[in-house]
Amino acid sequence: MIMIKIILDRKEPSEAEVRAHQDFNQILAAHLYQQKVNNPWRYWYYLSITCVMLMLV
Amino acid sequence: MPLQLSLQQQSFLQEEEKTQIERAQKDPRFFAPLYERYYDAIFRYVYRRVDEEEQAYDITSSVFVKALQSLPKFEYRGLPFSAWLFRIAKSELYQSFRDQKSKRTVSIENVVVQQVVEEWTDTYSEQDKARLLNALKQLKEQQLQLVEMRFFEKRSFKEIGDICGMSENNAKVKTFRAVLKLKSIFHQKE
Numbered sequence: 001m002i003m004i005k006i007i008l009d010r011k012e013p014s015e016a017e018v019r020a021h022q023d024f025n026q027i028l029a030a031h032l033y034q035q036k037v038n039n040p041w042r043y044w045y046y047l048s049i050t051c052v053m054l055m056l057v
Numbered sequence: 058m059p060l061q062l063s064l065q066q067q068s069f070l071q072e073e074e075k076t077q078i079e080r081a082q083k084d085p086r087f088f089a090p091l092y093e094r095y096y097d098a099i100f101r102y103v104y105r106r107v108d109e110e111e112q113a114y115d116i117t118s119s120v121f122v123k124a125l126q127s128l129p130k131f132e133y134r135g136l137p138f139s140a141w142l143f144r145i146a147k148s149e150l151y152q153s154f155r156d157q158k159s160k161r162t163v164s165i166e167n168v169v170v171q172q173v174v175e176e177w178t179d180t181y182s183e184q185d186k187a188r189l190l191n192a193l194k195q196l197k198e199q200q201l202q203l204v205e206m207r208f209f210e211k212r213s214f215k216e217i218g219d220i221c222g223m224s225e226n227n228a229k230v231k232t233f234r235a236v237l238k239l240k241s242i243f244h245q246k247e
Contacts, residue, residue, distance in 0.1 A: 002154050002161045004194045004201070005108055010164045013110065015097060021114050022096050024089045030118070031085055031125040 075133055082129050092121055095139055099146050105164040105210070106150055112159045120146045140219030147220065163193060163201070165209050173208070177243060192242040200235035207232050 036042065080087040099120055104113040123145050131141060153159045174185045193201065202221065206212045212220075218228035 002198065005160050005162045006190050006193065007108070007162055007164050008170070009167050010105075012101065012104065018097050018100050021100075021117075022093070024092050027092065027118060027121045027125065028085060028088070030122045034122065034126060 074138055078128070078131065078133065078138060081125075082131070085125050085128070088125055088128065091138065095142055096121070098139065099142055102143060102146055103150060105205075106162055107153070107159040108162045109159060112153070116146070116149050116153055116159070120149050123149065136219055140216070143220040144222065163205060163209070169209060177240060189239075189243055192239055195242050196235065196239060199231070200238055203228070203232040203235045204239060 074091070077087065077090055081091060096117065100113060100117045103116045103120070104110065107113050107116065120142065124142055127145070131138075150159075154161050170186055170189055171181055174181050174189055178185055193204070196204065199221075203217065206217045206220070207214070214228045214232070215225045217232065218225045221228060223231070
């Protein structure tokens with residue numbers, strides 16, 4: 001069960017304050033990193049390239 | 058006539074958004090305008106539900122990272138893009154509550170509490186106020202969400218339905234039931 005806390009008349013940050021926290025590049029970087037980590041070919045890519053090169057030679 | 062114009066503008070904006078989504082699905086760099094447009098709304102949605110501001114910024118960031126990851130699967134089927142983002146925000150929020158990284162918070166204006174109490178009792182006292190706040194804590198999570206969105210955030214039933222994954226009518230009925238429940242808890246120990 002989730003405990004609930006009630007806050008009355010809470011002050012919200014201004015639009016400018018919120019905008020100051022916006023950073024799309026950080027989001028994009030996090031996304032690209034996740035993509036790289038989740039890529040199943042990550043470990044096999046260099047090994048398969050090396051094998052193909054050796055076979056060609 | 059002004060309504061027609063606003064409908065035209067709305068459909069123009071929808072079309073523009075659709076184009077932006079399609080571009081972002083092909084290249085995540087084009088997600089920037091959508092991020093700029095919805096950051097504030099998502100942040101405020103999260104902020105009202107967690108007790109720490111920094112936590113709200115962190116959750117908002119993870120909402121957009123998740124949105125970028127799931128964007129290739131997004132299909133435009135009448136559900137507004139904003140509702141899709143709110144659904145992700147909701148799921149991230151509950152993940153954070155489960156992991157006990159943040160505390161479930163309900164942010165309410167004192168005026169709203171006073172209005173509700175006066176409507177239900179004809180008078181207003183600090184004791185009634187405390188009773189209403191206590192009654193809110195006893196609602197089920199979904200009921201609390203509905204009351205929160207409708208009365209504290211003044212969202213339309215259509216928007217509530219889109220965010221909660223139900224029809225507008227269903228949202229109306231469930232909100233009505235949640236209010237009845239709240240009222241019965243409030244009057245219980247009178």
